[in-house]
Amino acid sequence: MSRKKSLILTDHELRLMEVLWKRHRATVADVVESLAPPPLAYSTVLTTLRTLEQKGYITHKEEGRAYVYCPVVARDEAAKSAMHHLLNRFFGNSPGALAMTLLDETQLSDEDAATIKRMLTRRKASQK
Numbered sequence: 001m002s003r004k005k006s007l008i009l010t011d012h013e014l015r016l017m018e019v020l021w022k023r024h025r026a027t028v029a030d031v032v033e034s035l036a037p038p039p040l041a042y043s044t045v046l047t048t049l050r051t052l053e054q055k056g057y058i059t060h061k062e063e064g065r066a067y068v069y070c071p072v073v074a075r076d077e078a079a080k081s082a083m084h085h086l087l088n089r090f091f092g093n094s095p096g097a098l099a100m101t102l103l104d105e106t107q108l109s110d111e112d113a114a115t116i117k118r119m120l121t122r123r124k125a126s127q128k
Contacts, residue, residue: 007055008085016048020071027066
């Protein structure tokens with residue numbers, strides 16, 4: 001029985017998506033060339049691009065003899081999906097628990113703290 005495909009990007013898939021988000025369109029050779037070290041084999045990149053297409057993150061078009069891959073999911077959409085997955089899986093779907101963990105584990109700049117305070121105030125006002 002095959003393993004269920006995850007809709008969340010693996011670290012490996014994210015490396016390739018970063019290239020596609022930056023370039024907007026690329027062949028397998030373009031992706032191989034654009035990857036930061038460590039390098040990946042052409043066949044590995046091709047297989048991963050096919051997986052990304054099955055997951056719905058990218059699409060391809062034939063241009064001559066080459067396939068040109070394009071992202072169909074924006075980076076911010078992928079980030080939101082990953083955040084929702086993290087929230088559900090580790091924090092019981094509680095945004096408060098996630099926020100408290102982040103605040104406990106992270107050193108905030110004064111600017112970030114002020115921004116968070118403004119966002120919370122705005123959010124509280126909109127809920128009234």
